[in-house]
Structures are given as C-alpha cells and as structure tokens.
Amino acid sequence: MKKSTRRFTAVAAGIGIAPLVAVVPATSAYAHGYVSAPKSRQAQCAAGIVDCGPIKWEPQSVEGPKGLRSCSGGNARFAELDDDGKPWQAAAVGRRTTFTWTFTARHRTLNYEYYVGGRRVAVIDGRGQQPPATVSHTVDLGGVTGRQKVLAVWNIADTANAFYACIDVNVR
Incomplete structure (x- = not known):
C-alpha cells in the first residue's frame, strides 16, 4: 500500500x-447520585437484575426539576423506571429502614425527601453542604406494611434540579 x-x-x-x-x-x-441500598430500580437495572434501557449504564443520572413524584424524574430516557409492571425485586425491610445514596458528582444539598404512597415520611436537611461519597439515612416508613414503593429525592441546593430514585420494599 x-x-x-x-x-x-x-x-x-x-x-x-x-x-x-x-x-x-x-x-x-x-453522573450524580442514586440510592444503592436497598437497591433502587436504577441500581437493579445496573446490576442486570431487571432488563432496562440506557439507565443500566448510568444509574446516577435520574435528574429532573424539583417537585416531581416520578421514579424517572420526568426523564423520558428513563421512563421504564416508572413501570410498576416490571419485575422489580422488593427488599425485605423493617418499618425503620436505612437508605444509602452513592454519589458520583457531589452537589451542595438542600435536602433529601422520602415518600411512601405519595405521602412524605421524612425530610433530612442537607445544610447546603457537599455530601461525602455515600450518605445513609434511617427513615421511619410511617407504619405501612407489605409491598411499598419508596420515592427518594435528593434536592440540590444551587440548581432547580433534584435526583430521583424509587426503591421497592416489603415492609415487615
């Protein structure tokens, strides 16, 4: 040649x-953050437990405007996270459960909110601080039992956005 x-x-x-x-x-x-334990829906996708689309490669990317109540954070690319018909595994938990966030980009935090059945059960103040690489919160799930979907929201202090994660649990 x-x-x-x-x-x-x-x-x-x-x-x-x-x-x-x-x-x-x-x-x-x-890349930002998601609930890694108990495994959120996006963590289950990343682990190959449930067959999902592009969220498999970026579980930390479920970002949307503050105030939403969807597992996908209103992000059409991750709409499968809103599908309650998928075979999401429910973690066996007690009425007080510890949720662990894993961060890949740590933003200053306004707060974290937790919802069960559309009802807010906890708010944890982020004090405008940048979190460490992982953060855990023990949350009282409000007296519910059986299979539940917990919506965890990480509200960012210096933007209009939040990060969303749904965690399927079976409360004993």
Missing part, C-alpha cells in the same frame, strides 16, 4: 471515530 493511501486511510478512520470520542465523555457529565 502506498504511503499516501495509508495516510488517507488513517485520516479517514480518525475522522470517523472522532464524533464517537467527542460524544462518549459527555454522558459522564450527567
């Missing part, structure tokens, strides 16, 4: 790959 042909092939290959390289790092900019 001639030197000019090899050079042309190398340049053409580089041009073909360049858009992919430019796009891949951009997804990590959306």
